[in-house]
Amino acid sequence: MSIEAAVQERYANAAQQKEESLCCAVEYDARYLEAIPDEIIERDYGCGDPSRHLRPGETVLDLGSGTGKICFIASQVVGPKGKIIGVDMTDGMLALARRAAEEVSSRIGYTNVQFRKGRIQDLALDLEELDAELKGNVIDGLEGYLSAEQAAARLRSSSPMIHDETIDVAVSNCVLNLVDPADKQRMFAELFRVLKTGGRAVISDIVSSDNVPTSLQGDPNLWSGCVSGAMREDKFIRAFADVGFESVRILARDVEPWRTVKGIEFRSLTLEAMKGRGQNSVVKSFMPKRNVGRNSCC
Numbered sequence: 001m002s003i004e005a006a007v008q009e010r011y012a013n014a015a016q017q018k019e020e021s022l023c024c025a026v027e028y029d030a031r032y033l034e035a036i037p038d039e040i041i042e043r044d045y046g047c048g049d050p051s052r053h054l055r056p057g058e059t060v061l062d063l064g065s066g067t068g069k070i071c072f073i074a075s076q077v078v079g080p081k082g083k084i085i086g087v088d089m090t091d092g093m094l095a096l097a098r099r100a101a102e103e104v105s106s107r108i109g110y111t112n113v114q115f116r117k118g119r120i121q122d123l124a125l126d127l128e129e130l131d132a133e134l135k136g137n138v139i140d141g142l143e144g145y146l147s148a149e150q151a152a153a154r155l156r157s158s159s160p161m162i163h164d165e166t167i168d169v170a171v172s173n174c175v176l177n178l179v180d181p182a183d184k185q186r187m188f189a190e191l192f193r194v195l196k197t198g199g200r201a202v203i204s205d206i207v208s209s210d211n212v213p214t215s216l217q218g219d220p221n222l223w224s225g226c227v228s229g230a231m232r233e234d235k236f237i238r239a240f241a242d243v244g245f246e247s248v249r250i251l252a253r254d255v256e257p258w259r260t261v262k263g264i265e266f267r268s269l270t271l272e273a274m275k276g277r278g279q280n281s282v283v284k285s286f287m288p289k290r291n292v293g294r295n296s297c298c
């Protein structure tokens with residue numbers, strides 16, 4: 001089974017039934033939780049709170065939006081003049097989030113959230129549009145494969161799901177680690193592409209204290225559980241600079257590891273990376289004396 005299939009299977013199940021081992025005690029701003037249905041709050045699979053760093057009126061993209069919790073909080077922070085787009089590849093998660101969106105809208109009195117099906121390493125391709133285009137076609141042999149690839153390429157350029165330079169803030173909560181290593185560089189590049197100049201990425205994720213050995217990387221359970229796909233902390237920070245971000249600031253970092261596996265520590269980190277402004281340098285500002293505002297988890 002591929003990494004992506006293992007991740008999709010795990011989160012399809014986690015959409016149906018709360019999975020305790022994927023949950024952690026993140027303290028979200030209680031004011032914003034009142035409008036969100038319980039079944040969404042219960043299925044909290046994040047490891048930080050990027051929504052604390054948003055401002056009214058912003059257009060926000062949530063990478064790997066899951067049940068939509070961060071989108072629904074962000075929706076209230078940015079207000080009716082802002083806009084939120086959640087992207088996820090798992091049907092069960094999208095169905096839950098879309099159902100809850102109607103309830104949240106009626107409670108807060110406006111609608112500014114949409115959920116799209118896509119992969120975060122390929123933000124131009126709307127997988128529901130591709131599905132509609134391919135439905136009814138016989139995909140047979142090499143010719144079928146190549147024509148499906150051409151259909152995807154056509155959609156990316158004629159109706160990109162997320163256009164270049166249209167997003168003020170890209171947020172993500174415990175998702176980047178889940179992406180296949182072969183696709184990670186592309187994922188960082190996509191993140192950079194969609195942000196406006198002057199925009200920023202605010203990312204909460206799990207990072208590791210050392211390189212994760214291939215024996216751990218081959219374990220689908222540890223991978224989909226946010227362990228094996230974690231990048232070494234310095235490499236994670238460097239990956240933003242490598243695709244063009246100008247400055248990276250650590251907003252929160254757990255001192256206590258969430259898990260230690262084979263002597264490697266896995267902990268939650270939240271960082272902010274700026275596009276097109278700053279000092280052209282990667283800033284690493286640890287806060288080593290305390291956990292910042294939340295328990296260690298994922």
Ligand SMILES: C[S@@+](CC[C@H](N)C(=O)[O-])C[C@H]1O[C@@H](n2cnc3c(N)ncnc32)[C@H](O)[C@@H]1O
Nearest residue numbers: 011045046064065066088089090093119120173
């Ligand atoms: C650990 S959960 C986090 C969900 C949400 N951000 C939260 O805070 O609860 C990971 C989510 O990312 C989605 N996901 C994983 N890899 C993805 C990818 N490559 N593209 C899009 N979604 C992905 C999964 O379907 C799942 O909903």
